[in-house]
Amino acid sequence: MKQAVKLDRRSLLAYTGLAPLIGAMPLAARAAEETAAEKADYTLRIATGLVELSPEHIVSTTLYNGQFPGPVIRLQEGKRFVIDVHNDTDVPELVHWHGQMIPSDVDGASEEGTPFIAPHGMRRIAFVPKPAGFRFVHTHVVAGSDLNRGTYTGQAAPVYIEPANNPGAYDREVFLVLKEFEPSFSQGGDMPQEALAGAPIAELQQIGKKLDQQFKGPKGYEVGYELFSINGKQLGHGEPIRVKPGERVLFHILNASAGEIRSLALPGHQFHVIALDGNPVPTPADVPALWLGTAERISAIVGMNHPGVWVMGDLADDDRKHGMGIVVEYAGHSGKPQWAKPTSFRWDYTQFGNAAGQPAAPDETIEITVVKHNAEDHGFNRWLVNGEAFSMQTMKPTYTVRQGGRYRLKFRNASDDIHPLHLHRHSFELVRVGDKATVGVIKDVVMLGGFQEVEFDFVADNPGLTLFHCHQQLHMDYGFMALFRYA
Numbered sequence: 001m002k003q004a005v006k007l008d009r010r011s012l013l014a015y016t017g018l019a020p021l022i023g024a025m026p027l028a029a030r031a032a033e034e035t036a037a038e039k040a041d042y043t044l045r046i047a048t049g050l051v052e053l054s055p056e057h058i059v060s061t062t063l064y065n066g067q068f069p070g071p072v073i074r075l076q077e078g079k080r081f082v083i084d085v086h087n088d089t090d091v092p093e094l095v096h097w098h099g100q101m102i103p104s105d106v107d108g109a110s111e112e113g114t115p116f117i118a119p120h121g122m123r124r125i126a127f128v129p130k131p132a133g134f135r136f137v138h139t140h141v142v143a144g145s146d147l148n149r150g151t152y153t154g155q156a157a158p159v160y161i162e163p164a165n166n167p168g169a170y171d172r173e174v175f176l177v178l179k180e181f182e183p184s185f186s187q188g189g190d191m192p193q194e195a196l197a198g199a200p201i202a203e204l205q206q207i208g209k210k211l212d213q214q215f216k217g218p219k220g221y222e223v224g225y226e227l228f229s230i231n232g233k234q235l236g237h238g239e240p241i242r243v244k245p246g247e248r249v250l251f252h253i254l255n256a257s258a259g260e261i262r263s264l265a266l267p268g269h270q271f272h273v274i275a276l277d278g279n280p281v282p283t284p285a286d287v288p289a290l291w292l293g294t295a296e297r298i299s300a301i302v303g304m305n306h307p308g309v310w311v312m313g314d315l316a317d318d319d320r321k322h323g324m325g326i327v328v329e330y331a332g333h334s335g336k337p338q339w340a341k342p343t344s345f346r347w348d349y350t351q352f353g354n355a356a357g358q359p360a361a362p363d364e365t366i367e368i369t370v371v372k373h374n375a376e377d378h379g380f381n382r383w384l385v386n387g388e389a390f391s392m393q394t395m396k397p398t399y400t401v402r403q404g405g406r407y408r409l410k411f412r413n414a415s416d417d418i419h420p421l422h423l424h425r426h427s428f429e430l431v432r433v434g435d436k437a438t439v440g441v442i443k444d445v446v447m448l449g450g451f452q453e454v455e456f457d458f459v460a461d462n463p464g465l466t467l468f469h470c471h472q473q474l475h476m477d478y479g480f481m482a483l484f485r486y487a
């Protein structure tokens, strides 16, 4: 990449003779001049386009740079990045840099104060990418009852921030983006409750049961999908992943769903998990299957030591048959791709942590209980965070933190749904999942099981309004959000 001549405020001030001149310019005008003089490193276009999932299923949706998934955006940790985002649609849009510690005005959440990109408008943004690792970029608008908006569309792309050194020895890397299309509402639908380790807590079940009696009647709307894909292709379409025996392939897997929990297995192979949400784990471990909540990422090395032609696919038969899979083909092998369900296995984040370690003591513990009011909002479930559904009018609930403080969030789920909890602009460290303590697992999304508890710590080290929410589009749109404000 060409090194642009960059005159930032600090380097200009270094020439002491220029300092008074710079000081006379209004800050905003100066910032505008600096970016206008610069050439953008990247252009992102938001526009309607087609995705050919298979010859029988070509869907029309909103895309990044005309394709799904959007192109992998490679950044360098600490090297300033300038991007022009063009919104070629008729509606305001937002681009969220998921998993990065950047300022609120570029993070991409209107609740934090990021400006919208106007319809047929352009916004130039610049930030210093960090931390290194596997991140992603996606839209962050409210969809509500509109299944043509928000993360129901194809607005998602992997982002890889190049680290100083790579976390493992591997021969090549492959990005996999898991995504459903053709959503519709229904009353019903179940989450895969066999996914997560841990047991429900009786007290939380009691709270949920009481509320279900209070808000009885037809079930609130849930979203289901017709079509499933990996890298924008239904299983059996698109190119297989071609491998050679003995090869070590590093997979970077992203669940870009609007709300589904996904699983992935490759018959006869193990996934050696080395990073979660792009952050190296203290205890890399082999697992027969992966589980990813919405917006979670897993980086895992697969040793290709079981020659054949295989389906790498979702454990849910129906979803896999509708496209959630990709073929892995060894050199010199051909024929129908084979699938076999792995031995049953529950996803346990603590297996990748340091069980013997002690987390640093928090300055404050914030306990948050989440409840569901069945079908309370025009047939949609309303979600309450400590008794309040988030509102842009009141900007509540809001919690105040002090810069430098370490905060422990203790989440209690009084509903049967799995919630992928996401904190913007900060990473957090898991300290307890159910009844298991752990340290060292750094994430930005964590699945909270039905009627279960999870605790994680974050350090308030990135001042500015910070959004917290469930990454299930339907849940966040109907109340499951909160803000953190620096005192």
Ligand SMILES: [Cu+2]
Binding pocket: 417, 418, 419, 420, 470, 471, 472, 475, 476, 480
């Ligand atoms: Cu949720």
